[in-house]
Amino acid sequence: PSGSLPLTLILAATPSLGxxxxxxxxxxxxxKEMGxxxxxxxxxxxxxxANRRRINAVVMGRKTWDSIPPRFRPLKDRLNVVITRDAQNAQWKSVPKDAVEGPVVATSLTSALECLQDDKDLEVEKVFVIGGASIYKDALALKQTNRVLLTKIKSDVECDTFFDVDLDGEDGKAQGWTRSGKEELERYVGEEVKEGDVEEQGFAFEFCLYEREE
Ligand code: FOL
Incomplete structure (x- = not known):
């Protein structure tokens, strides 16, 4: 049952966790980061x-959905699940019911996860929580959240929204998070990942994986 599907958070954050x-x-x-x-x-x-189409799910809050440029949403080739307390909103009425990417609308993270199990045509493989802050927070409270794909942006640009947990610090340790090596990261993401900093537009960043036991 997908109530217990493992969840992976994916995010990019500054040194202050912005x-x-x-x-x-x-x-x-x-x-390169968005790619x-x-x-x-x-x-x-x-x-x-090839019985059912295999697909990953991206679970997000409504503000994150709104932040994605309309031409890019629903995010292509992924089952999009949007969490909103206002599922009645006209915004969701125009969603074609047969579009495999959705979005599927749910009123909480846990009910969003229930949407992912019983599809007869789709086999959901990985489930990514793609934000924002309040959805990451809800997900971190679930034991089934066992990975964080964190891109560390090495410059401190101004932010007004922050990630809750410093994975390298005391609270990260207290919650059981440890950084995994390049091999584990590459095995999980299914591609080669450069070790150390990537540079683009005057920004340096690093692709990291953190894991914890159930
Ligand atoms: N995780 C990481 N590592 N970087 C991010 O920028 C990021 N962003 C979000 C969640 N997790 C992240 C939420 N924000 C798009 C836009 C904003 C967004 C997430 C996705 C988006 O338009 N994505 C398109 C790619 C568009 C392009 O190629 O420029 C997609 O197909 O995924």
Whole structure:
């Protein structure tokens, strides 16, 4: 049952754990970083029996949905699940029911996860929680959240929204998070990942994986 599906948080954050500013990302478009996000969240393992279409899910809050440029949403080749207390809102009425990418609308993280199990045509492989702050917080409280794919942005740009847990610090340790090595990261994301800093537009960043036991 998908009530117990493992969850992976994916985010990029500054050294102060800033993740957002004014309803969008705090840094200019970083193509290599966004490209990594798109490839990793799309990639599925090859299906031996092509009975059902294999797909990953991206679970997000309503503000994160609003922050994605309309031409990019629903995020292509991923099952999009949006969490909102106002599922009655007209915004969701125009969603074509047969679009495999959705979005599926749910009123809490736990009910969002229940949407992922019983699809007869889709086999959900990985489930990524893609933000924002309040959804990350809800997910971190669930034991089934066992991975964080964190891109460490090495400059402190101004932010108004922050991630809750310093994975390298005391609270990270207290919650059981440890950083995994390059091999484990590459095995999980299914591609080669450069060790150390990547540079783009005057920004340096590093792709990291953190894991914890159930
Ligand atoms: N995780 C990481 N590592 N980086 C991020 O920028 C990020 N952003 C979000 C969640 N986790 C993240 C939430 N914000 C798009 C836009 C904003 C967004 C998430 C996704 C988006 O438009 N994505 C397109 C790619 C568009 C492009 O190629 O420029 C996609 O297909 O994924």
């Amino acid at each position: 993740i957002g500013k004014g309803g969008s990302l705090p840094w200019p478009q970083l193509k 990594y996000f798109a490839r990793v969240t799309k990639r599925v393992s090859p299906s031996p029996t």
